[in-house]
Amino acid sequence: MARDVESSPDTPTTSALQRPKIEPQLARNPETIRTTDSVMDEKRAPMPPPIRRGVSPLRVILATGYLAFAAVVYLCFMPRASFSHLSSAPFDEEPMPTTHELVPLEAHIMSKCPDAKVCSVRSTYPNQTSNKDQDCLRDMVLPAMQKAYEKVNFTLSFIGTPTEQDDGVKCKHGPEECLGNIIELCAQRLYPDPKTFLGFTMCLTRDYKHIPQRSLIEDCALEHAIDFEKLNECATKDDGALGVGWRNKELYSPT
Template sequence: MDEKHQHQHQPQIMASPRRYRARELLLVIMCFFVGVHLWTHSAAVPFLPQQAAEFLAPTQEGSVNGLVPFEAHIISKCPDTRHALRNLILPVMQKIHDKVDFKLSYIGKPTANGGVDCKHGPSECIGNIIELCAHELYPDPKIYLGFVMCLTKDYPQIPDRTLIEDCALEHAIDFNKLNECAARDETAHGIELLRNSVQRSAEANVTISCTIRLNNEVYCIRDDDQWKDCPNGPGVNDLVLAIEKLYRSS
C-alpha cells in the first residue's frame, strides 16, 4: 500500500517539558475545523493585509538580488517529502544556502469558496499551516527548515501536539507565537497562508510532492519512493553544481 495514503502505527513520542501547553494547540486544532467549516460552507473570510499577501506571493522569473530561485513543493504528511528533505534539500542547503532564494510551497486543491482540500485530509492541512507559520515567524531557512524536517521525520504523527512542542523546543521556536499564528482571527490567518501557498503551486502546475524547482523550472521529482524527471541527476553534488552554474551567470 502506498505510504502516502495509509500509514502504519507509530510509537508515541515522549512528552516534552512544555506539555502543559498542549491545551493551546488543541484549541488551534478545534478552531481549525471550525474555520474549515466557515470557509467551505459560508462566505469567505476577508483577505489579510497586504503584507501577508506579499509574503507568499509568487516571485518573478529570474534571480532575486543575485540569488537563484530554489523551491520545494511539498505536503506535510508524505514519505517522499521526508526523503527529499533529508537526502537532497537539506544537504544542498548546507552547502549553498547563501546562493539561493529558498522557499517551501504546499500542494493542495483550492476550493470554490476559498478553502483548501489537502491530500491526507484536515490533519495534513493543520500540519501545512503550522509549518507555514514557522516560515512566517522565522524566515531564516536554518530555523524553519530544520523545524519542518523535525516534524517530517515523524510525519504520520502530524499534527500531534507533543511532536510540535518537541520540534519547536529543539529549534528555538516560540510555541506561543506559533500557536497564535495558527489561531489568529479564528484560524483565518493560517488558512489564508495555506491557500496562498497552494495557489502558488497550482500556478506553477505542480501537483506532486515532492517537486523541486530550480530557477522557476522543474529540476527533479520525488514520487512513489523514487526520483523521476531528473535529467541532471538527483544527487546532492548534481544539484549543487546546477545552482553554482546559475549563480555565476546571474
C-alpha cells in the same frame, strides 16, 4: 845555590799573587732601594675599574620614540607599497559593482504524506527547467541552504487542490494535513533562517503520522529553538485566517 828570597811585608807572596782579588760588594743606597721598591709596587698595583657611564633618560626617550615612529610608518605604508604592484588600478578607484540574481529554488511538500521525505524540486533558472523527485529535504535542500541560503531564493510551498470549500484548499490526506501545512508555513514565516524552519519541518516529517498533535509540535519546536506560543498563535489567530492566507498564497497545485 839559590838563595831564599826573604819575604818582606812589601813583597807579595805567590799565593797572594795567584789568589783572585775579591772586591767587596758596594753597599746599596737605602734611598735607591726604597725608590726601586716603590716603583715596582706601582707596577704591580691593580688597574682601577673602568668608569661606567649611566644611560641618560633623554636617550631612552628618544630611542623609544624612534622605534614607535618606525613601527607606525611600517604598518601604515609598507602593505600598500608591497602589494601595489599587483594591481594597475589606482587605490582610490572603486571596484566595478557586480549583480547576481538569486537562484530560485522551490520545494513542494505535504506534511502528512507517507512519501513526505520525497519532494518535488522544480528549477526555474533562466533557460533551464527541470522537475525531479528526490529525498531533497535531508540530502539536498537542507545541506545546500546551510551553505548558500544567501544566494538562493528558496520557497517552501504545500501541495493542495484549490476549492471553494475547506478554506479554499483541499488537502489529499485530510484536514489534519491542512493544519500541519499551516504550522510548517508559520514556522517558515516566523523563523526565515532555513536551518531553523527546515530542521523543524524535517522533525515533524520523521513522525508525520502524529501531525498535528501538540506533543509532537512542542518537542520539535523545543529541539529547534522555536517559540511554541508564537507558532500556535500564528496557526490559530482569527480562526487560522492568517495561516490560511499564507498557505493559499504559497499553494502549489500539481494539476
